[in-house]
Every structure is written in C-alpha cells, then in structure tokens.
Amino acid sequence: MVMMASRDCSSWLSVRSPTATSVSLKRHSFLFSVSCKKVTVFPSCSSGFIDSSSSSSPSTRSYTRRWYNPLRRRNFEPAPGIERHWVEADHEALASTERFTVVSYNVLADRNAYEHRDLYLNVPSQYLKWNHRKRVICKELFALDPDIICLQEVDRYWEISNTLVKAGYIGSYKRRTGDTIDGCALFWKADKFRLLEGESIEFKGIGLRDNVAQLSVFEMRKSDSRRLLVGNIHVLYNPSRGEVKLGQVRSLLSRAQALSEKWGNVPVVLAGDFNSTPQSGIYKFLTSTELNIMLYDRRELSGQKNCHPAQVLGYKKEAVNPFILMDRLFKNWTDEEVMTATGSSERHVVVHPFKLNSSYATVKGSASTRGFNGEPLATSYHSKFLGTVDYLWYSDSIIPTKVLDTVPINILRRTGGLPCKRVGSDHLPLVSEFAFSLTTNATTELDAAAASSPAVEN
Numbered sequence: 516m517v518m519m520a521s522r523d524c525s526s527w528l529s530v531r532s533p534t535a536t537s538v539s540l541k542r543h544s545f546l547f548s549v550s551c552k553k554v555t556v557f558p559s560c561s562s563g564f565i566d567s568s569s570s571s572s573p574s575t576r577s578y579t580r581r582w583y584n585p586l587r588r589r590n591f592e593p594a595p596g597i598e599r600h601w602v603e604a605d606h607e608a609l610a611s612t613e614r615f616t617v618v619s620y621n622v623l624a625d626r627n628a629y630e631h632r633d634l635y636l637n638v639p640s641q642y643l644k645w646n647h648r649k650r651v652i653c654k655e656l657f658a659l660d661p662d663i664i665c666l667q668e669v670d671r672y673w674e675i676s677n678t679l680v681k682a683g684y685i686g687s688y689k690r691r692t693g694d695t696i697d698g699c700a701l702f703w704k705a706d707k708f709r710l711l712e713g714e715s716i717e718f719k720g721i722g723l724r725d726n727v728a729q730l731s732v733f734e735m736r737k738s739d740s741r742r743l744l745v746g747n748i749h750v751l752y753n754p755s756r757g758e759v760k761l762g763q764v765r766s767l768l769s770r771a772q773a774l775s776e777k778w779g780n781v782p783v784v785l786a787g788d789f790n791s792t793p794q795s796g797i798y799k800f801l802t803s804t805e806l807n808i809m810l811y812d813r814r815e816l817s818g819q820k821n822c823h824p825a826q827v828l829g830y831k832k833e834a835v836n837p838f839i840l841m842d843r844l845f846k847n848w849t850d851e852e853v854m855t856a857t858g859s860s861e862r863h864v865v866v867h868p869f870k871l872n873s874s875y876a877t878v879k880g881s882a883s884t885r886g887f888n889g890e891p892l893a894t895s896y897h898s899k900f901l902g903t904v905d906y907l908w909y910s911d912s913i914i915p916t917k918v919l920d921t922v923p924i925n926i927l928r929r930t931g932g933l934p935c936k937r938v939g940s941d942h943l944p945l946v947s948e949f950a951f952s953l954t955t956n957a958t959t960e961l962d963a964a965a966a967s968s969p970a971v972e973n
Contacts, residue, residue: 610950619786651939693725757816792818
C-alpha cells in the first residue's frame, strides 16, 4: 500500500489529474548556451584522482594550495555552448514499440551548495542561488520531456513538485534520516504510467547511515502487460566508507529482487548517484553480480579518491606514502566492516541476482565523451571532482534504444565548474530511452498475468 506522509519526511502524491498535457521537445539534440566562465588550460588528460572530502580543515586547505589548479586562473573568457546529442543504439530490431524515457539527475541540494562553497570557487554566486537553479533545472527537465524522473539530493521538493505537477507528473519523495534535509524524489507522467506499488528504504534502519532509496512498480496505461520496477538511490558520499556504500547497494538490489518477483519478475531500471566511478569495485559488483571484498581496500572501493580535476587533467600526480601503500596491499577488513558490506561477518563474497547493464555503456558514444568501458568521462564537475558517479542500470527484458550523450571533457572543463548560467547542478542529467525487448514478450506477458493485482492509484 502506498502511504501519504507529512511534508518534512516522505510522501507519495496523487495530486494531479492524468488529463493534463505535458511539455514536449523534439529529441534530436539538446543545447545549453552556457555563459559560465572559461579558463584556458593545457590539453593534457589522464585518469588519476584525489580525495576531496576533507578540504574544510586548515591543514587540508594549505595542502590544496600546493596543487596546480587550472580552474583558478584569472584570465576568464566566455565559455562555449554545451551541446548534447542523442546517440541511438544499433539493436533497434530487438526493441518493441512500447518505450519510455528515464532521467537520473542529482540536482545539488540548496543547503549543500552554500555549506560547501569551497567546491564552487569559480561559480558566480548568482548561479548558486536556488531560485535561479530551480528555473534552470525545471527548464532542463521540460526540454527533455521524460516519462520518469529520478532526482537525488532534493531539499526543495515541494517547489519542484508544484512545477512538475502542472506539467502532468505525479511525484513521491523520501527525505533522508538524521539532520540532513535532502532526499530522493521520483516523478512519472500520469497519463503514461499507473503506480502499482511504492516503497522507500531507510538505510539507517539496517545500520547503513542516513541515506535513502525509492522503489516503485509501474504499469503502462496503454498496455496492461507492460510493467517495470524503477529504483532511485543516492549512495553515501564518504570516499573512505566503501563498506557502507557496498552495503547500501547490496540492500537496494535485495529489495528490488523481492519487489520484482512479487509482481511477476518485472524488469528493473535503477537510477541514481552511486558515488562510485566506473573503475571501482562497486561498479564491478553491479556489472558482474558478485564481488570478493578481500581483493579491495574498503577505502578505495568507490574509486572517488582519484578524481581531483588536477589529476584527471594531468596537472598533478598523487604522491603515495609508502606506509599507506603497504597498508593498502594488506586490505585489512574488520568483522564489523565485512558485516556491513556483505551482511555477514563470515561472508567475503557479496552477490546479487540481476544481470545489470549500464545504458550509457551499452549505447556507445564518441571518444570525446566516453571512457574505455563506454561510460561517460564525467557526469559531475566542480573544483574538487571531475568524473562519473551517476548511472542508469537496466535488467533483462528491456533494452536502451538511445541515450543523451554527455559533454566532451575539453568543453566541460572550459566552463570552470558547474553549476553555470544554464546548467542547474554540479551534475549532468543522464537520459535514456528504453524499450521492452521483443525476445521476452511472451514471458513478460505470462508473468504479468500471473501477478495481476489491483493498482494503488488510478
């Protein structure tokens, strides 16, 4: 059963008649005329990274000043426009005509934008103001015209919701536990999807910090046999707490499995900010179904510590203390950390039941926007991070038919950092169109019939 809740916590809303029309845009290219500030930099690029999580202390600030930071040059010039293009998949023959578009977007909480100003040293203050960013974010979403929207780091839910409801969406929200006031929000087009079941996950209840996630089962209104499960998560940021990150992802997948099976093994789309890079152990766990944690240092499990722009762009090599290096080689895990990561202090291998793929890794883009494994080179950019942490995962029975490609690094870095005048967050929205696979039609319809049950809302 879907439950209503107060505005300062979580909510499932049915506040908009499904007869309203939504805003649409022809999906060929998506243009940002960015008027952020630009800096000329050397054309070097590498894949090294640094931890940027603890820059607030005096000692860290003095250390940071020793970096050559290309973003802190003063000869700023107007930045070029940021243009994003749709890239189509080459397996169109396997896709049905029943399609839907999903957006995953970390919108940068208003509170975080001001409490962490050291991340936005080159961003003019007016571009960090919420009223400006709200307009830009909603404009981006309207231009993309997605069927399902998964937002992370939302602390002004009702303001975003009021705007999207007028465009034909219904929304749900789950606020994080603890003192942090942001959370996850999920919206869907009322005239395209019917909500069958929705639930939220509070990771604190299972000893995994204050992060939250959402799971929702939908049915397409024009095709009763077409159902899918959508998950939305914002994984813990702390780069050194890999065991907590892995535990959160593991728990999300476990709940998604139970809910998918309840509704006839419906296909799954998982969206979110996973705070883990494509080179990380957590990424490998998602793509390969299992991970032996003893092969990794938990403090390196997410790969974030190598994503400082100065390292990524090749301006600074990380100096590794030999004692720290030896410590990493031993990969010591305590029983408590093993329990957090795998669910049992006696289990060193964590597994999940899904065969997951990333839509962006599946639909190949250009060498200027993608890394060696097909993932975007960067989905987030500020003065202390340049890399990819956002993903759209999908299971069997659905396939991506196209994605909105990201931005080449040489263009992105010339903005000086996000957000900008026409980019509302320090993350780029990921967008993918999916289709149900023709090869699984019969199985899907049989599973849906076996799991038929009345919907929660109409």
